[in-house]
Amino acid sequence: MPGEASRGDDELLAHIAAGGQAALSELMARHGRGLRTFATRYLGHAADAEDVVQEVFVTVWKQAARFDPGRGRASTWLYRITANRCIDQRRRRALRNFFGLDDIGEEPATPEVNAETATAARQELAIVRNGLSRLPERQRMALLLRAVGELDIGGIAEVMGTSAGSVEQLLVRGRRTLKDHLADAAQGRERKSS
Structure with a gap:
């Protein structure tokens, strides 16, 4: 549709709240990489970060109607959700480590x-x-x-x-x-x- 590429995050969230899957895809394309980079740096594991970002967008899908643009920017809301999911992921990892259940190896090096x-x-x-x-x-x-x-x-x-x-x-x-x-x-x- 013409003009959709220029939709703001607030408008995308309103469309997501109404069940707009295309709006969710657009929001993911716009913010997914930044959220993934933040989560990877915070957690230190790309696989955990990928899980976190998936959880973030599931949360956005379910709770888009709760976003209030009067309380802050949409990007800030996305990073708040991501930060909370990162904290949860660190706690889960600590628990897995405590019980010896975490057997994740290093990512393979790419040829340079x-x-x-x-x-x-x-x-x-x-x-x-x-x-x-x-x-x-x-x-x-x-x-x-x-x-x-x-x-x-x-x-x-x-x-x-x-x-x-x-x-x-x-x-x-x-x-x-x-x-x-x-x-x-x-x-x-x-x-x-x-």
């Missing part, structure tokens, strides 16, 4: 053209992921919502159910801790190479 560059990039990424995983949960979530979700301070505060000032503090502390971790890792590499 320049092996040395790829190895260095993987090492850097591993250091950043390690640093993120060591952050307190709320700092990690705030940083990822800012970096991956591209939400502003107000949007992050809305997703996390806190004040803008608290978000700013979480971001400052999280960035400082992550920066310190990266500096420590760089010093460790320098010591090993000398």
Whole structure:
């Protein structure tokens, strides 16, 4: 239909609430990748993130009528649902780990053209992921919502159910801790190479 590509998220949610599957598909195409990236970074596992995003869009399908555009942006609502599902997924994973039920291996590496560059990039990424995983949960979530979700301070505060000032503090502390971790890792590499 003409003009449908330009529909806003609020309009899409209204169509979804009325049973519009095409609107859900459009919303998934528009936000699925960003939500998946956020969930993957937060959880550290692509398969878990995929499950989370599927749960998010099932929730959107069932609860689109509950979205109130007067209370915030649709994208913020989607990230709030995703953040909550990520927290639930981490709890499930912790429970599976506790009982020894989690036997998920690493994803297979893809062949790279320049092996040395790829190895260095993987090492850097591993250091950043390690640093993120060591952050307190709320700092990690705030940083990822800012970096991956591209939400502003107000949007992050809305997703996390806190004040803008608290978000700013979480971001400052999280960035400082992550920066310190990266500096420590760089010093460790320098010591090993000398």
